[in-house]
Amino acid sequence: xxxxxxxxxxxxxxxxxxxxxxxxxxxxxxxxxxxxxxxxxxxxxxxxxxxxxxxxxxxxxxxxxxxxxxxxxxxxxxxxxxxxxxxxxxxxxxxxxxxxxxxxxxxxxxxxxxxxxxxxxxxxxxxxxxxxxxxxxxxxxxxxxxxxxxxxxxxxxxxxxxxxxxxxxxxxxxxxxxxxxxxxxxxxxxxxxxx
Numbered sequence: 424x425x426x427x428x429x430x431x432x433x434x435x436x437x438x439x440x441x442x443x444x445x446x447x448x449x450x451x452x453x454x455x456x457x458x459x460x461x462x463x464x465x466x467x468x469x470x471x472x473x474x475x476x477x478x479x480x481x482x483x484x485x486x487x488x489x490x491x492x493x494x495x496x497x498x499x500x501x502x503x504x505x506x507x508x509x510x511x512x513x514x515x516x517x518x519x520x521x522x523x524x525x526x527x528x529x530x531x532x533x534x535x536x537x538x539x540x541x542x543x544x545x546x547x548x549x550x551x552x553x554x555x556x557x558x559x560x561x562x563x564x565x566x567x568x569x570x571x572x573x574x575x576x577x578x579x580x581x582x583x584x585x586x587x588x589x590x591x592x593x594x595x596x597x598x599x600x601x602x603x604x605x606x607x608x609x610x611x612x613x614x615x616x617x618x
Contacts, residue, residue: 534552547559
């Protein structure tokens with residue numbers, strides 16, 4: 424910051440010196456003479472006493488004076504040191520050679536080959552018979568409890584992307600909570616004390 428102020432001060436000084444040098448050949452000592460002239464009253468103008476300013480005429484007679492340049496001490500150059508900053512690892516997607524599909528044995532028209540361990544409405548049973556998949560509202564607050572129950576009951580599980588994104592959201596919340604308690608709050612306390 425100090426170097427910036429010194430550089431700005433030196434630049435302002437240089438501009439001042441250059442403007443003085445440019446104006447040197449036009450420098451004239453101004454002489455202002457105040458004369459009070461008597462105005463004869465007429466029918467249109469009231470009598471006024473006003474000063475008269477004599478403006479001197481500028482004549483060039485000699486060559487402009489030379490200005491000796493002011494030596495400006497060179498400022499030490501600061502070197503920028505490249506600091507290695509932490510970076511995320513580069514993502515290299517692995518090639519995937521598969522076709523996503525849900526495969527199930529054909530469902531019998533009377534749904535005799537389907538085990539339904541849940542209480543479903545008639546509309547949901549029709550939907551299950553058509554596509555082999557049905558979604559129904561539940562009372563669980565988290566996805567993992569539904570998956571855990573299905574695993575213990577030996578029921579097929581269809582894992583949805585929103586459940587995975589929700590898990591990442593919960594993990595991010597925990598990481599942020601830990602960072603706030605262990606790092607941010609102590610830093611904020613130090614900042615408050617320093618201010």
